[in-house]
Amino acid sequence: METLKAADNAALREAIYAGKVVRIPSSSASRRLVAEVWAAIEKEFGAATARRQLQFKLPGDELYARIGKVRKRLAGEEWYQKLLYELLSEQGFVQGDHAVDPVRLRAVTHLGHENPLAAPAYTAHRDSWYGNPEAQINWWIPLHEVTDADSFAFFYGLFDKPVQNNSGDFDYDEWMKTVGWQSTSGKAPVYPSVPEGILNAEDGVAFSANAGDMILFSCAHLHQTVKNASGLTRFSVDFRTVHLADHEAGKGAANVDNKSTGCSLKDYLVPAK
Numbered sequence: 001m002e003t004l005k006a007a008d009n010a011a012l013r014e015a016i017y018a019g020k021v022v023r024i025p026s027s028s029a030s031r032r033l034v035a036e037v038w039a040a041i042e043k044e045f046g047a048a049t050a051r052r053q054l055q056f057k058l059p060g061d062e063l064y065a066r067i068g069k070v071r072k073r074l075a076g077e078e079w080y081q082k083l084l085y086e087l088l089s090e091q092g093f094v095q096g097d098h099a100v101d102p103v104r105l106r107a108v109t110h111l112g113h114e115n116p117l118a119a120p121a122y123t124a125h126r127d128s129w130y131g132n133p134e135a136q137i138n139w140w141i142p143l144h145e146v147t148d149a150d151s152f153a154f155f156y157g158l159f160d161k162p163v164q165n166n167s168g169d170f171d172y173d174e175w176m177k178t179v180g181w182q183s184t185s186g187k188a189p190v191y192p193s194v195p196e197g198i199l200n201a202e203d204g205v206a207f208s209a210n211a212g213d214m215i216l217f218s219c220a221h222l223h224q225t226v227k228n229a230s231g232l233t234r235f236s237v238d239f240r241t242v243h244l245a246d247h248e249a250g251k252g253a254a255n256v257d258n259k260s261t262g263c264s265l266k267d268y269l270v271p272a273k
Contacts (some may be wrong), residue, residue: 001154001207001215009092013243015097016137016218017253019159026212029087034143034212036083037074037105037237044070052232054143055109067107074237084239091214096273098241099265108150108234113227122227124155124204125191127219127240129165130192131172131262134252135240136219143235144211150230153204155222162257163199163222169194172262192260194222202242220253242268 001021016022026034041051044066049057058066074080080103085095113122127138142151169190179189206226209215217223219240228234242265246252 003140009094009232012092012216013246013251016216017135017251019156019218019221019253021154021156021221022216022234023209024091024214025223026210026214027087027090029083029090030141030212030214032233033080033083033087033103033237034141036080036104037143037235040070040073041235052235054234059172062114064111067105071105072075074105081269087214088241093241094273095271097245098243098270099247099270101240101264101268103231103237105132106234106236108225108228108236109226110231110233117154120191120193122225123191123221124199124224125165125193126222126258127164127166128255128258129167129170129260130264131175131260132219132240132264133214133242133247134220134255136240136252138217138219138221138238138240140215140217140236140238142213143237145209146234146236147208147230148206150226150228150232150234151206151209152223152225153201153206154217155204155224157203158162158222159218159220160254160256162192163217165192165194165257166190166256168259170260172260172264174262176267184244199224218253220255220258240268244270 003022003023003025038051039212045054057062084103086099088098088100089095108121112118127136128134130207170192175189204224207215247265
């Protein structure tokens with residue numbers, strides 16, 4: 001992972017398409033986004049309980065349902081998308097040149113991997129297996145300091161090497177029609193992933209980051225959520241960008257093993273220039 005403060009946007013995109021994972025230190029815009037997301041969490045849960053210990057104060061079903069309410073607010077309210085555009089502009093991503101999806105809140109609870117219902121969240125996968133375009137760049141921002149014990153791991157050596165997976169069973173249009181992202185419908189969706197026993201977990205490289213740091217990586221990177229045994233819930237936000245001209249020109253990471261069908265790009269937002 002390389003730490004950058006600023007970069008030519010075209011060169012940055014090309015480096016990410018080639019497999020580089022980039023860390024950009026927190027900025028005024030990213031810190032503002034973090035503060036506003038925490039404010040949304042506190043509006044739902046109150047400020048009396050330490051935010052990262054909510055899971056020990058509430059029944060699991062109630063916790064997840066109320067986090068779901070915050071997720072919907074972040075994804076649906078124009079205010080948060082405006083903050084996102086400000087962050088992107090600050091980092092040289094010209095408004096109108098990039099399609100952007102909404103901010104998504106993630107909560108990885110302490111020992112959450114022991115819950116069988118949460119198993120799909122801990123499987124190794126490439127986001128490209130979910131009908132995402134090869135020119136997509138993933139952005140991940142922690143709301144607090146994280147370490148290699150509660151972040152996620154990259155399998156750098158497999159970026160350009162095929163691995164066994166079930167992405168051929170995933171169709172984006174069917175997913176959105178029957179399940180949707182972060183749905184509570186109760187339906188059993190296909191989660192493209194690597195079967196157990198194929199990967200050596202020790203080959204995954206996790207990382208540390210500060211609140212508001214921006215981790216940028218290709219949607220083709222194989223990665224996996226770390227099993228959180230820190231004693232605290234991990235909170236983060238993420239979103240995705242696609243440079244439209246790159247997509248039209250067929251630029252992006254090489255497709256080494258993605259067999260999913262459909263394309264998520266039609267559901268992304270393109271802010272006016």
